[in-house]
Amino acid sequence: MTHTAVMTIFFVLGVFTKGLTAVIQTQQTVMAAVGEDVHLSCQLMESRDVLQVTWQKLSPEGKKENLAANNRYDGQTVNPGFQGKVEFKDAGLQNCSIVIRKVMEQDEGCYLCLFNTYPDGSLTGRTCLQLYELHEPILQIRESNSTGETVVSCSATGRPAPTVTLNVPQQDLYFSHNSTVNVTNTNGTVTVTTTAVLTGSHGNGAQVGCAARLLSVPEIQVFKTIPGFDDESGSDKNFTLIVTLITAVVVVCVAVVVTVLLRHKHKNRDSEEIL
Structure with a gap:
């Protein structure tokens, strides 16, 4: 600064x-x-x-x-x-x-x-x-393994404790279940971490932001693109993956059988021509 x-x-x-x-x-x-x-x-x-x-x-x-x-x-x-x-x-x-x-x-x-x-x-x-x-915030986005929801977390370190706010530009997205934790560091600074669950439908390119404020200091903002998570539940995703794998195996097997039959047919034709 x-x-x-x-x-x-x-x-x-x-x-x-x-x-x-x-x-x-x-x-x-x-x-x-x-x-x-x-x-x-x-x-x-x-x-x-x-x-x-x-x-x-x-x-x-x-x-x-x-x-x-x-x-x-x-x-x-x-x-x-x-x-x-x-x-x-x-x-x-x-x-x-x-x-x-x-x-x-x-x-x-x-x-x-x-x-x-x-x-x-x-x-x-x-x-x-x-x-x-006031240091630049660290913004993290991850998908919850248990619920399939998107969890957003932002941490900012400052002296005194900064105010950390999560935001989304898209109107069809919002945060729920917010929680904030303050940790005092040995050098006198305070790390404030705000975590929330992102609710609403989103596709590729959607963004979330984090703003850190302290006294009259100009706020620091960071933005991050949400990974392209599917809206399917965990069981649906597993089912889709299994079907895809089975289909791939069937296609490979059919291709192998067809290749063997064609080679066998060509071999018999060559034998007949020799006779």
Whole structure:
């Protein structure tokens, strides 16, 4: 997916420091696809004497890890462990933003932007990154051995759990006995499998489709042609097969008998001509 970060929710965060209320505008939540570049920004809405802006990653345990800083005198600095991963986009002291390149699962979490001001001290904004991913659905079609019906199954894997829908373009076909199973994978993704029985008459060329949806991400659709199953029941098919085999055997036997008789006739005729 090449979509930029979506579903960004802005809010104004009030911070109380030494009897003063400073206002920071930042993103409360940013949602992005795995592998995208993500833009995080913080802006002081009131003028302050800012000495340095620091970006930190907040671990689930509450520990803070410095990513990068922009100092009034020393300029921009990215910590060695994040060089090539984190870059400054807007490096102002009142408005500062960073870009996190090709975000992965380990980048998910909350980030802090600290405005170190004089004489008010540190003013902090907070924004959280949530990742999503959606893989192409896998559509399977098979004929039930017991009932002779067509069973359609579609699986899609995503983060969070995607919505999986089966559909048929033909009006004389429909699905019945739908069931859905969710399986959570070790990497945090969820595989959703929807299975249904296809009801109605269909011939060669009929298609079924599967659509996978996730949040505001454009849905992914796949289509597959239904194999040319006959509408006969299993016993009728077996009977037809037996009749076909018997007919073939009879034809072969008749052909062999005719061939033997013709050869015998030609042999007798040759004998008579010699005499």
